[in-house]
Amino acid sequence: MGSLxxxxxxxxGGASGIGAAIAELFAAEGAAVAVLDRESPTASGLVAVKADLSDDTAVRAAVEEAVAALGGLDVLVNNAGIGAQGTVETATDDEWARVLDVNVVGTARVSRAAWAHLRASSHAAVVNTSSIAATAGLPERAVYSASKGAVLALxxxxxxxxxxxxxxxxxxxxGTADTPWVGRLLDSAPDPAAERAALEARQPHGRLVSADEVARAVLYLASPLSGSTTGTSLAVDGGMEGLRLRPRTP
Known part of the structure; x- marks a missing residue:
């Protein structure tokens, strides 16, 4: 028997990366799963609904379509989000508006549309995807960090x-995860191999986090087995948030 x-x-955001790993793991654990994304999921057996998180009317319609297909709603995972690079000096007003609208207000829009359905469940759970950027100061991530800090407070x-x-x-x-989005960032770097090595070295366990590892943490928080866990966050970052290790010696 599965935990869901x-x-x-x-x-x-379940069509790729961390979201796809979550959706596929949930299905393997016995849940009926709908994916809300601008793209269709690659895994079979999932309900697909499309919406732009910046469009409240589309979000409401997509949530209702998903709930109708599933026959109700017990778990919501707000994983969709977009990234941004730059400092507070270089970020434009348009970048601030775009990222906050999707990452923060988009999370609120989906939650608002789903809330009444979750209230009807006896095992209701919401899991929001925040980031190490919410708890650690990262260079050239001003807008993204602010958005994920807001998600954590929300x-x-x-x-x-x-x-x-x-x-x-x-x-x-x-933490920094091995996903297509990070892959695109690496591809745009002047030296992708050096940039990847720097990101891996930044995390105390010396590698990128896998999407499956994040999905397992989301599964724990979503499962009825964690019924006394609420209002908290679970770091999956190789120790980046809390550990201060000595430099490794050759």
């Missing part, structure tokens, strides 16, 4: 509001 047997889950506020409704809300904070 009989539950119905909606995963945003998670705690949602958990407080969800308590009377029986809705648990938590976040997962991945």
């Amino acid at each position: 047997d009989g539950l119905r889950a909606l995963v945003t 998670t705690r506020a949602m958990a407080a509001d969800g308590m009377p409704d029986g809705i648990r809300v938590n976040a997962v904070n991945p």
